[in-house]
Amino acid sequence: MAIACRNKRITLVKIRHSVGINDEIDLFIFVRMGGVGKSTLAQMIAVEFARAGWRVILIDMHRYQRNTLQWAGWRRERGIQPIIDTRRFERSNVDRHLTCDLLVFDDDPVLDGKSFNVAEMSDLVVIPTGESHHELRAQRAAAQQLVDHGVSPKKILIVLNRVLGSVFADTTARRFFAEGGFQVANTSLPTRRGFQVAPNGGLAITEAWHPTLKKIANDLATEIAFHVCPEGFVKPYTVYEIPDA
Ligand SMILES: Nc1ncnc2c1ncn2[C@@H]1O[C@H](COP(=O)(O)OP(=O)(O)OP(=O)(O)O)[C@@H](O)[C@H]1O
Ligand SMILES: [Mg+2]
Numbered sequence: 458m459a460i461a462c463r464n465k466r467i468t469l470v471k472i473r474h475s476v477g478i479n480d481e482i483d484l485f486i487f488v489r490m491g492g493v494g495k496s497t498l499a500q501m502i503a504v505e506f507a508r509a510g511w512r513v514i515l516i517d518m519h520r521y522q523r524n525t526l527q528w529a530g531w532r533r534e535r536g537i538q539p540i541i542d543t544r545r546f547e548r549s550n551v552d553r554h555l556t557c558d559l560l561v562f563d564d565d566p567v568l569d570g571k572s573f574n575v576a577e578m579s580d581l582v583v584i585p586t587g588e589s590h591h592e593l594r595a596q597r598a599a600a601q602q603l604v605d606h607g608v609s610p611k612k613i614l615i616v617l618n619r620v621l622g623s624v625f626a627d628t629t630a631r632r633f634f635a636e637g638g639f640q641v642a643n644t645s646l647p648t649r650r651g652f653q654v655a656p657n658g659g660l661a662i663t664e665a666w667h668p669t670l671k672k673i674a675n676d677l678a679t680e681i682a683f684h685v686c687p688e689g690f691v692k693p694y695t696v697y698e699i700p701d702a
Contacts, residue, residue: 490595491566494585494618496525497652497662499563500541502583504661505678506685507539511558518546518575519565524656531659546571559685568599573606581684582608585618588626597637610638614684616677617645644677 496519503515517525529543546562562575576582582603586596600613615634620627627645634641646652651670652662662674 490586490592490599493587493592493596494616494646495566496528496563497618497656498583498585498616499561500525500528500656501661501663501674501678502681503541503543503559503561504539505663505675505682506559506561507541509682513541513559513561514557515541515543515561515563516546517543517563518571519563520567525563528656528659531657533659535659537659537664568602573603573608576603576608577606580612581681582613583616583681584613585616586630587619588617588621588623588630593630593633597634597639600634600639601637604638611640613639614681615639615641617641619648620645621648642677642680644673644680646673646677 499515503513507513515525515529517523519525523545526543526545529541533540542557562579564572564575584596584600586592596615600610600615603613604610617627617630631641646662649665649667649670651665651667652674655662655665663671663678665671665674
């Protein structure tokens with residue numbers, strides 16, 4: 458997949474080799490609640506940056522489930538490119554030097570010290586949320602806790618996920634986060650079966666079968682890429698080969 462930077466083709470915007478973890482370009486998918494789409498977004502981001510030629514390491518921080526590790530295993534077994542280097546979160550993983558351009562942390566739903574540590578060292582913290590009052594309140598409180606721990610609100614990006622298409626709900630959710638001083642991605646992900654089943658086959662949601670879903674997911678991935686590379690990172694919408702089921 459080609460990446461264009463300000464409409465010019467480039468190889469990589471930022472490439473680092475064998476650098477310390479604090480020099481990496483890190484994304485952290487953080488949330489206090491379970492099931493809101495952390496793994497779905499982490500997998501999508503890892504795939505899209507890897508497809509763009511970045512060396513990506515995806516870290517599964519879930520203390521009980523290993524969904525993202527399993528997802529990466531399915532991907533490898535099925536030969537879906539790019540293969541995503543996915544590892545368990547171990548203390549040693551974040552202390553020692555890793556050779557990569559982007560680290561993506563797929564967080565566990567329980568907020569604890571390791572979440573704050575990873576968030577602090579990350580360049581971007583993506584917080585997915587549903588639109589229910591319960592989720593909105595919990596996720597804004599989680600974002601605020603990050604800020605209270607010294608994370609700049611500018612590094613936090615809220616993503617509305619599993620939306621049902623209500624303009625009122627969308628406006629309410631956006632206003633709620635704006636009042637808290639948090640930015641919300643323009644692209645929201647609707648609740649769709651195609652998004653639900655993609656990970657079961659080792660796919661990212663940008664590799665979903667349906668072109669409309671693929672387009673929405675690509676728009677979100679592009680938007681996130683702009684947050685990682687503010688100097689300009691344009692990713693054209695691409696139709697990918699769908700592997701056999
Ligand atoms: N937009 C969507 N439409 C339909 N299903 C979705 C959507 N987003 C996520 N899902 C599904 O919802 C479930 C939970 O998503 P996911 O595993 O990404 O959440 P999570 O925040 O990582 O959960 P956990 O806290 O358990 O790690 C998965 O089955 C996923 O496929
Ligand atoms: Mg998860």
